[in-house]
Structure formats: structure tokens, C-alpha cells
Amino acid sequence: MNNFFKKVKIFFEDIILDIYNKLFSSKYVVKGKCKKCGKCCRNILFSTEEGYVKSKELFNKLRKKYPYYNNYRISGVIKDKDDVQNGALTFECKFISKKNRCLIYPFRPSFCRKYPEIFPEFIYNGLKALDGCGFYFDVNKKFSEYLKDE
Ligand code: SF4
Ligand code: SF4
Secondary structure (H helix, E strand, O other): OOOOHEEEEEEHHHHHHHHHHHOOOOOOEEEHHHHHOHHHOOOOEEEEEEEEEOHHHHHHHHHHHHHHHHHEEEEEEEEOOOOOOOEEEEEOOOOOOOOEOOOHHHOOOOOHHHHOOHHHHHHOOOOOOOOOEEEEEOOOOOHHHHHHHO
């Protein structure tokens, strides 16, 4: 087989492998149930191209540029040297009620609708949901189950 056909063969083998992996290999999945504790509405992280928002100055700049950010107030800061989010400010949404209800539920932003979504950072961080959250991350098929199939 000449080089050209070898390259074409490898190209199609890669595509087939990619499709196979997408269909049959393990995927990260969200499991569990919301406990309606409101923690996720009080511990929001924002990031820009430079990374997480870590200073009040940057947050104020964002608020000036995008009034949308005025819907949030600083609620704390992540202090954990082993966490890639160390130093990131956390934000509380102004629409969370004292009883942990969303006051704009039908109109809430898309990131609230999708929460908890699986981001590469979650995987990088060992798939940790917020402490106390009723959701958790898992794989749809564990390594031990692959061994059983053999
Ligand atoms: S932190 Fe988790 S359990 Fe609590 S309200 Fe948010 S999604 Fe629900
Ligand atoms: S809009 Fe509603 S669901 Fe979204 S963070 Fe605010 S209170 Fe929570």
C-alpha cells in the first residue's frame, strides 16, 4: 500500500474510532437530585479570558461594561491552595430569596437552567459538586464493568 492510501486508511480509522468512543465509551454524567438549598445561587464564579474574577476592581469594571453583572454581589472568596479556583471570588445572585427560591425562575439565565453542567474544569478538579449539593458527577460505565464484559 502506498503512502497516500496508508494516510487515507488512518484518517478513516480515526474517524471510526472517534465515533465508536462517542457512542460506547464512558461518559461523565450528572446524578442525584436538587435539595433546593440555594448554595449554587450564592457561590457563582465568573471568569474572563484571563481566568476567574479574583478582584473587586475587575468585578466593578465588568459591572460598568456589562450591567448584567449588577445582578450579583460578592459573597466570598475560595481559599484552597490545592484548588485551581483558589482566590476566585464567589458571587450571590440578587434574585435568590431568603427561602432559597429563585424570584425570576421562568426567566432565569441559561447557565442556571443547565446547572450543574459538566465542564472540563470539573473533570480537572476531580468532579466535585458544591459541598452539600444533591447532585454529583459520575461515569455512566465504570472501569470494572468493562472488565466484566471481557
Ligand atoms: S447547590 Fe445543588 S442542591 Fe443546592 S440548590 Fe444548587 S443544585 Fe440544588
Ligand atoms: S437567576 Fe435564579 S436560579 Fe439563577 S442564580 Fe439567580 S436565583 Fe439562582
